[in-house]
Amino acid sequence: MPSALADIRILDLTRILAGPTCTQLLGDLGCDVLKIEKPGAGDDTRKWGPPYAPAKGGGDTNESAYYLAANRNKRSVAIDIATAEGQALIRSLLASSDVLVQNFKAGTLARYGLDHDSLKGQFPGLVYCSISGFGQTGPYADRAGYDYLAQGYGGIMSLTGAPDGEPMKVGVGIADIMCGMYASSAILAALHHKARTGEGQHIDLALLDTQVAWLANEGVNYLLSGKVPQRLGNEHPNIVPYKRFDTADGEVVLAAGNDAQFRRFCRFAGAEELAHDPRFSGNPDRVRNRTALYALLVPIFRQKTTSVWVEGLTALGVPCGPVNDLAQVFADPQVQHREMQIDMPHPLTSSGTVPLLGNPIKMSATPPAYAKPPPFLGQHTDEVLRELLGLDDAELDRLRRQGVIG
Numbered sequence: 001m002p003s004a005l006a007d008i009r010i011l012d013l014t015r016i017l018a019g020p021t022c023t024q025l026l027g028d029l030g031c032d033v034l035k036i037e038k039p040g041a042g043d044d045t046r047k048w049g050p051p052y053a054p055a056k057g058g059g060d061t062n063e064s065a066y067y068l069a070a071n072r073n074k075r076s077v078a079i080d081i082a083t084a085e086g087q088a089l090i091r092s093l094l095a096s097s098d099v100l101v102q103n104f105k106a107g108t109l110a111r112y113g114l115d116h117d118s119l120k121g122q123f124p125g126l127v128y129c130s131i132s133g134f135g136q137t138g139p140y141a142d143r144a145g146y147d148y149l150a151q152g153y154g155g156i157m158s159l160t161g162a163p164d165g166e167p168m169k170v171g172v173g174i175a176d177i178m179c180g181m182y183a184s185s186a187i188l189a190a191l192h193h194k195a196r197t198g199e200g201q202h203i204d205l206a207l208l209d210t211q212v213a214w215l216a217n218e219g220v221n222y223l224l225s226g227k228v229p230q231r232l233g234n235e236h237p238n239i240v241p242y243k244r245f246d247t248a249d250g251e252v253v254l255a256a257g258n259d260a261q262f263r264r265f266c267r268f269a270g271a272e273e274l275a276h277d278p279r280f281s282g283n284p285d286r287v288r289n290r291t292a293l294y295a296l297l298v299p300i301f302r303q304k305t306t307s308v309w310v311e312g313l314t315a316l317g318v319p320c321g322p323v324n325d326l327a328q329v330f331a332d333p334q335v336q337h338r339e340m341q342i343d344m345p346h347p348l349t350s351s352g353t354v355p356l357l358g359n360p361i362k363m364s365a366t367p368p369a370y371a372k373p374p375p376f377l378g379q380h381t382d383e384v385l386r387e388l389l390g391l392d393d394a395e396l397d398r399l400r401r402q403g404v405i406g
Helices: 018-028 084-094 147-153 174-197 207-213 216-225 259-269 272-276 283-288 290-301 306-315 326-331 333-337 381-389 393-401
Strands: 009-013 032-037 052-054 060-064 074-078 099-102 127-132 201-206 242-246 251-255 320-322 341-345 353-357
Touching: 009 018, 009 084, 018 032, 018 074, 018 099, 018 127, 018 174, 074 381, 084 381, 099 174, 127 174, 147 174, 147 207, 174 201, 174 207, 201 207, 242 290, 251 306, 259 272, 259 283, 259 306, 283 290, 306 320, 326 333, 381 393
Parallel strands: 009 032, 009 099, 032 074, 099 127, 127 201
Antiparallel strands: 052 060, 242 251, 251 320, 341 353
16 A cells, blocks of 8 residues: 655755654655765764664664654665765755755755755755754844753743742653654645645744744733743643642542533542532632642542542543553553554664654554664665666765765
8 A cells, every 4th residue: 555655755854853753754654755864973863872772792783762763764875965976966866856854054055055045946846844943034043953942942941840940841852843743744735735836845944933833822821911821830721620649559640621520520539519619610710729729639639549540530531540651651551552662673683673652643544654664874875876866886886985975
């Protein structure tokens, strides 16, 4: 069964997380992704360990968990774009490519003649996606950007953490990941436009812009009220009760999203009087009186075990779940049923496979496919240059001796 995007080729000049997240998603959906890497070095994240995948014969490979997490379904082609011949190879590969994705600092690729303005005349149908920290325009455009900076500049850290604690970043590179998700959506929209008109375009995505965009309800809370939201820890600004609680043997989260759910919770908890208390009878009342309500709920939750709360409230249609660590996450029967852990063959590892996170997209006709494990550096250089450019062994040897390819 052909994948949804099997006729699309992407020239991927990205590294770290935002760009690779975008291109991995598109690769899962069938795109032929050519990951262009610097010979001898490659994507910076290859070295971001430990942990690394264990190697055959003992020790570690050079494949870090960080790199492996965002680079499956790609072919690694080692080309030095700082050389004139390397730049010429990129232009030649673009002749059979639909999309170029890059996440260099704004202006960097112009030095190599590989920016959008330099390419659009020769490749008018090219969808060119630039991912950067602050975008291609504006007073911060020339600054380097990282996920941590975007979380700080973009306000999410001010909303994350305990009310009396320090601002806290999210535990994974969520600004990078969300920027990659926005980029994949934008690329698909641009490809649809190209299919109708033949016209390519430049997509300009910034970590800061996307971070501000997914402030979501808290961002609009501020714009509507003019009040700067404060950290609420594990609480919700607009829904109560919506919080983590200690149980007799662990932790649960309760997310009672409406008054009916709150009443059912109160009955199960043996505290029906709370549902009739005018301070708590409606969600707006509970939001205004959250401190008083939570003070009453803390000792109630300690009276039952986690499993009793989760099973009892779930049976009543009240959202309640455990606070799992990652061992519990991957042992969870629902996570296993949905195949959110996968194993792919890998030629360098001691087991011959590598464990990865599954794609959450479920499609009836063209589901994501796991065709290629994350490549080792330069694994497909000769294959791609022979296949797409017709280079022979002598030419490949010459380019390799001159350091143009790896």
